[in-house]
Amino acid sequence: MGPGDVFRLLWRAAELDLAEASAVRTVPPFPVVTTGTVTYSPPEGIDDGYFDRNRLIIRLCRPEPFPTPEDAPDLQTQPDVDACLLAHEYGHFRSWKSGVHTDAYVAAATALEVAQLKSGPPPTPEQAELVMREEEQAWESARATLANLGVTRWTAFDAQRDAGLKAYTDALEALGCVREGPFRDSPRKSNSRTSRPLRPSACTRSPKGSRRSAR
Numbered sequence: 001m002g003p004g005d006v007f008r009l010l011w012r013a014a015e016l017d018l019a020e021a022s023a024v025r026t027v028p029p030f031p032v033v034t035t036g037t038v039t040y041s042p043p044e045g046i047d048d049g050y051f052d053r054n055r056l057i058i059r060l061c062r063p064e065p066f067p068t069p070e071d072a073p074d075l076q077t078q079p080d081v082d083a084c085l086l087a088h089e090y091g092h093f094r095s096w097k098s099g100v101h102t103d104a105y106v107a108a109a110t111a112l113e114v115a116q117l118k119s120g121p122p123p124t125p126e127q128a129e130l131v132m133r134e135e136e137q138a139w140e141s142a143r144a145t146l147a148n149l150g151v152t153r154w155t156a157f158d159a160q161r162d163a164g165l166k167a168y169t170d171a172l173e174a175l176g177c178v179r180e181g182p183f184r185d186s187p188r189k190s191n192s193r194t195s196r197p198l199r200p201s202a203c204t205r206s207p208k209g210s211r212r213s214a215r
């Protein structure tokens with residue numbers, strides 16, 4: 001079974017969790033709205049998706065035209081890709097919910113966004129490491145989520161995970177942040193930490209790049 005085969009189930013599970021978290025955060029009594037918490041959206045940032053930690057919404061980014069409706073899973077166009085992406089963004093949500101999404105991480109992600117807009121200095125090596133660890137754990141969480149839903153075919157997932165991590169590595173490298181070791185030679189270990197410390201002298205160049213990022 002591939003990721004696309006569980007896309008509808010995953011979408012529903014994510015919507016329920018996001019709605020519940022949103023309801024808990026607001027003043028009860030609350031109607032738990034379970035639609036609209038996952039939606040399609042124009043491209044932005046490094047990931048092809050976005051977990052909005054302020055509004056508790058997951059956006060799957062795609063050039064227009066969007067699927068119709070925008071707040072329901074598109075099972076025709078690229079369900080494997082979308083399911084992997086949603087599982088990854090859901091991983092960011094779960095990280096936020098569990099408290100792993102610390103203030104330090106948020107500051108690091110913001111620093112990367114600002115640096116890419118050329119509006120601030122590059123992330124520190126420690127911040128760059130926090131960003132990469134969060135991305136890696138979100139993919140690990142994504143794999144666990146999909147496996148729990150019954151996925152057994154991982155080719156599409158592995159390709160998307162590798163591409164997703166490479167996009168962050170490239171963005172950080174463009175800002176002068178380079179990891180110790182050949183990161184790209186070992187990107188496949190989804191169930192174990194692949195993190196390596198960044199060089200202490202990294203992140204000293206001027207910012208490059210211009211897109212929003214960091215989730």
Ligand SMILES: [Zn+2]
Nearest residue numbers: 047135138215
């Ligand atoms: Zn991500």
